Structures are given as structure tokens and as C-alpha cells.
Amino acid sequence: MWSVEYSNRQIAIFQSVELLRESRTMEYRCLLGARNFFRKVKPTLSPLATSMESHPIRLRNLHPLRFPKRETIPRCLSTPERSTRRRCNTLPAGTPQSFNYKGENMKSTITLMVGLLACLLPSSSVLAATPGPSRPNIIVILMDDLGYGDTSAYGATTIQTPNMDRLAAEGVRFTQGYATSATCTPSRYALLTGRYPWKNQNAHILPGDAPLIIDPGMTTLPGMLKLAGYHTGAVGKWHLGMGNGNVNWNLTVSPGANQVGFNYSFLLAATQDRVPTVILENGRIAGLEPEDPIEVSYKKNFPGLPTGRANPELLKMHPSHGHDMSIHNGISRIGYQRGGKAALWVDEDLADVFTSKAKQFINEHKDAPFFLYFALHEPHVPRTPNARFVGKSGMGPRGDAILEGDWCVGEILAELQRLKLDQNTLIIFTSDNGPVVDDGYKDEAVEKLGKHTPAGMLRGGKYSLFDGGTRVPFIVRWPGTVKPGVSDALVCQMDFLASFATLTGQTITQGAEDSQDVLPALLGKSPHGRDELVLEASGNTAIRTTQWFFIPPHPGKPVQSDVNIETGLLMTDQLYSLSSDLGQKKNLAGENPEIVAQMKARLKKAKEGFQEP
Numbered sequence: 001m002w003s004v005e006y007s008n009r010q011i012a013i014f015q016s017v018e019l020l021r022e023s024r025t026m027e028y029r030c031l032l033g034a035r036n037f038f039r040k041v042k043p044t045l046s047p048l049a050t051s052m053e054s055h056p057i058r059l060r061n062l063h064p065l066r067f068p069k070r071e072t073i074p075r076c077l078s079t080p081e082r083s084t085r086r087r088c089n090t091l092p093a094g095t096p097q098s099f100n101y102k103g104e105n106m107k108s109t110i111t112l113m114v115g116l117l118a119c120l121l122p123s124s125s126v127l128a129a130t131p132g133p134s135r136p137n138i139i140v141i142l143m144d145d146l147g148y149g150d151t152s153a154y155g156a157t158t159i160q161t162p163n164m165d166r167l168a169a170e171g172v173r174f175t176q177g178y179a180t181s182a183t184c185t186p187s188r189y190a191l192l193t194g195r196y197p198w199k200n201q202n203a204h205i206l207p208g209d210a211p212l213i214i215d216p217g218m219t220t221l222p223g224m225l226k227l228a229g230y231h232t233g234a235v236g237k238w239h240l241g242m243g244n245g246n247v248n249w250n251l252t253v254s255p256g257a258n259q260v261g262f263n264y265s266f267l268l269a270a271t272q273d274r275v276p277t278v279i280l281e282n283g284r285i286a287g288l289e290p291e292d293p294i295e296v297s298y299k300k301n302f303p304g305l306p307t308g309r310a311n312p313e314l315l316k317m318h319p320s321h322g323h324d325m326s327i328h329n330g331i332s333r334i335g336y337q338r339g340g341k342a343a344l345w346v347d348e349d350l351a352d353v354f355t356s357k358a359k360q361f362i363n364e365h366k367d368a369p370f371f372l373y374f375a376l377h378e379p380h381v382p383r384t385p386n387a388r389f390v391g392k393s394g395m396g397p398r399g400d401a402i403l404e405g406d407w408c409v410g411e412i413l414a415e416l417q418r419l420k421l422d423q424n425t426l427i428i429f430t431s432d433n434g435p436v437v438d439d440g441y442k443d444e445a446v447e448k449l450g451k452h453t454p455a456g457m458l459r460g461g462k463y464s465l466f467d468g469g470t471r472v473p474f475i476v477r478w479p480g481t482v483k484p485g486v487s488d489a490l491v492c493q494m495d496f497l498a499s500f501a502t503l504t505g506q507t508i509t510q511g512a513e514d515s516q517d518v519l520p521a522l523l524g525k526s527p528h529g530r531d532e533l534v535l536e537a538s539g540n541t542a543i544r545t546t547q548w549f550f551i552p553p554h555p556g557k558p559v560q561s562d563v564n565i566e567t568g569l570l571m572t573d574q575l576y577s578l579s580s581d582l583g584q585k586k587n588l589a590g591e592n593p594e595i596v597a598q599m600k601a602r603l604k605k606a607k608e609g610f611q612e613p
Helices: 009-020 024-040 046-054 107-119 162-169 184-193 221-227 347-364 396-418 493-503 593-606
Strands: 127-129 137-143 172-174 231-237 264-268 279-281 295-297 336-338 370-375 425-431 474-477 485-487 506-508 532-537 540-545 548-551 574-577
Touching (some): 137 184, 162 425, 162 474, 184 221, 184 493, 221 231, 221 493, 231 347, 347 370, 347 396, 396 425, 532 593
Parallel strands (some): 137 370, 172 485, 231 370
Antiparallel strands (some): 127 506, 172 474, 264 279, 295 336, 425 474, 548 574
16 A cells, blocks of 8 residues: 655655756666666556656657666766665655555565655646745735736726725736736636747637647746645636536536646636536536436537527526626626536636635645636626625625725735734736627626726727736735835736746756746846736737837738727737837837837747747
């Protein structure tokens, strides 16, 4: 039998790895021995053995030396001149005796193999420890379609968001904080992988039955933090695909969040307006009854089931465009489903359910470092706030949903304070992309908007290459470490991976190539962040620097009529000086041909080897 104890395991792993580095030859032989070992015990340890076999490190390509035969296990921590056929009988001081295996004289090698395996778990690349890491708890609160002007912390006067404001008052509020993309799937991909989404042709708005678009072998933010000793959890919206494209929703759906670095997940497969309208906990649909299986299709309806298009009389919220397929809870969605009635969510309860799970995760891991990716669904459509928020904003369901999201933030803050975790918890609050008002349902968002400007002074919004599509609320709070203030540093969600690697004492040697270490800026200790950032909307790209914002010629309509948002697409160069023209009203391309040429060259260099879809 295997028994695993994870406390303080990383310390022992780092000790083992440092000893191995004394000799390159020994290191490679140890890695080979680890692989051979797990091949032998693969039936007993199938998931872990599979993880090792699928890892991007290919042991046979590591070094041209001749390895011992595969049936032998080397004396891993002995001097090089000792026979590689002798097994490891001594281990470094402090190595945890946490694995026990009975069989084939392997007892003496188990602990080292565990350490090596932990270094090769999926969702990570080759990571090296550096001295003196800081390991605060880390929480990323990611709103959905919340605009730059949607909170009172960023200047809104028609709506008040006291808990978001508290984060800003007690932390650093960034005026130039960015998602990489103007839509959700691509920006979430970049946040979790540290990689530009336009490098992955599948990183676009996904249907609810799409396969996972993050390779389980990639370096990821949760995978990196897991190796740093964190317990990692994802609660809320996912929308990065699940499974392999041919999903049986009645079984464990894999690969998913748990295969890319999360120890725990409690997630919507896609979005609130897409089927399946169920929550998956660690890949299994929560509450599903075996006698009532669920089926999902994005091709055709199931016989005899009503749709929003054919049966509008069954709806409590009507679509304005699209969103007219299967009906659940009086709301028609994108896609078709049947069955699974006991597992279907109640839209108005989602915020309570997700917040409760997030608090539960915090409580369960309060005594050790944890990373929580808390991806809220507010104010994405359909906007279905709980009854206690209905009518409170005076702006209809969209405004009420923002207040509900603010309440979720307040609950997390209160829980951290109750547990006395405030001083040791770093919170980042942000949004996946810019705002949209009418995004598919007749919910009076347009009629009740009044003087509120969701994007603030910015031009564009969700789906747009203009600044309003990707410049979003961005706040970092860490009491006692981050001094409250306002920063104009250029920062991006894609940089969390490299920055937190530095924070926790790790070095990324493979993957996450677009993530930059901007930790001093994130902690408010430096006014300087990135020098440039490539931005994306619907596969089209633009580039901005600390002063200039450049959009090259792109075909397409200048306005996306169904949502009434300017796209930024023109067949001419566009150049804007953000320092003097925040609203991007004056195109300076004609007056500055040299700068246009420079920006084109920078964009071309950034995208070398990749083409837009």
C-alpha cells in the first residue's frame, strides 16, 4: 500500500535535487531510475506513473551517456565511482519517510523516487528552487466582463462597490492593468499558462463541450505553485475546455483543471449561458443521479424538448440575440441538454454556492500555503442575482450582479480576517476582459444604464481591440507588505506566473515564455512594469507600449452591431498616445510614420513564428 504525507515535502525535494546536481551523470541516472521504478509500479500508482510518462521531459534525450540497464535502480546519492547497480541505502538528512511500498526490494529507494516524481508532476516545467522564498497565501479573484469603469474604486458614481473599494484602499490600484484578450477563454488561458493566447489556435470562445485547451504537460500557474508547496484550488467559472472532445458527462471528465495543476476544482464547465448547466467537482458532476444521466449536444436538440426559439412562453428571461436553445430555470441557453435534473444549478444561488466553496477551501487549508483561483461569473449573462440584490443598484440585473460580486469579495475578506490570515494573504482582484451591456438577453441593462459608463473613459469594450476591451480593474492587496497607493505601471495577468515564481523562490526554465517578472510593480515597490504588451480580440492583435497604442490594419466591421461595441477594426493604421488621449479619439498614425514603423516592427518581432487565425 502507498501512503502519502505532503507536509514539508518540498524542503526534502529541494535537498534531494541539490545533491543530485553535484554530478550531471548521477542526475540523469537518477531520472532514468525514477522512470524505470514507476514503470514497475505503474499498476499500483497509475495516475502518477502516467503523469511521469506524459511529462515533456524526455529522459532518453537528456544526455548522450550510456545508462544502466532499465531493470536496475541506481545508487542515486552515492559518489559517482560507486556501482550504479547498487540500490540507494542512504538518504539525505530531512528526507521524509512518507512512502511505504512492500515488494521487490524497493523500500530503500521509495522516498527519493517520490521527490523526483514531485519534480516531474504535470502542469509544471523544470523548476529550480532559490533560497529564502516567501509563501503567502495567494487568491486571484477574477470577475467576468467587469469593465474599467464598473466600480466606484475606478470612478463610478452611479454604483457603489464598498468591498472592491476596500481592496483598492488597502492595496495598490493599477491604472494600466490588462487582460491579454477582449474575451474570456483567451485571457484565462494566458493568466494560467503565462503564454499569449494567439499562440494557441484553440484559444477562442469555446462551446461547453470543447476539449481542454491547456496541455497537461505545460507549465501553469497552479502547477508552479503546487511545486512550491501550495495547495491549489479553482472555484467558479472555467471555460477552458474539459475532456478530450468526446465527453461522457456521467463519468469523471478528464483532463480538466485537476490535470493542469489544481488539487481541487469546483467549476462551471463553460459559462452560465452555455450547457451543461451543472457544476463539476474534481471532474465529476455534483449531485448527478445515476438513474438520470445527462446528455449534451451543440449540434441538434433532443427529441421533444422545448427551446427558447420555439417556446418563448416558457421563459422568464428572453434572448435578444442567440441564446435560444435548451431551456433551464426559465432561461434559454447556448447548446442542448437533457437529463441530470437533480444536478442542474439554480442560477440565483450560484454566487452563494461558489462563495461557500471558496470559504470552505480557505478553512481547510488555512494552516499551510494555499492558492485559490476564485473565478466569479458576475456580471456575465444571464444576469441572475440572488433576490437579496435584486433592485439594489437601480441599474437592472447587470448592476445588481455587480453588487452581488462585490458581496462575494466582502465574504472572502471577512473570512480571511476571521481566520487571522489577512497579513499573510496576497489578493489580486481583476476581470477577464472589458464590459458589455447587451450580450444576448433582454435584461434592461441598456435601458437602465443611465449615466453609468462601464468602460469609464476608455473606448471600446468586450470583443474590442480598443483599450476598453482589455484594460480592466486590477488591484493587489497584501496588508503589511504592499503599501496602499495608485500605480501607473503597465502590468498584465499573464505575468502572474513569472512574478509568483520569483515570490516563492522558483525559476522557470521551460514554458510560460511570455510571462514577465513584474513582482516589484505588483507589490507597489517599483513604478515600472512591462515595456510592451500584445493585445488580442477575436484573433486580431494590437500592441501597446508605455506611451503608444498601435492597431495595424484588420478587415472587419468597425462596430459589432449585436452588442453595439466598436471593434477597432479598420483597414488603416491606428496610433494613439495614451498619455494624452486616454479615450483614443485622435489617430496620430499619419503624423508619426516613424513611430508607426517602429510599432509594426515590435509587433512583428513579438509574433515571429505565429500567424493570426
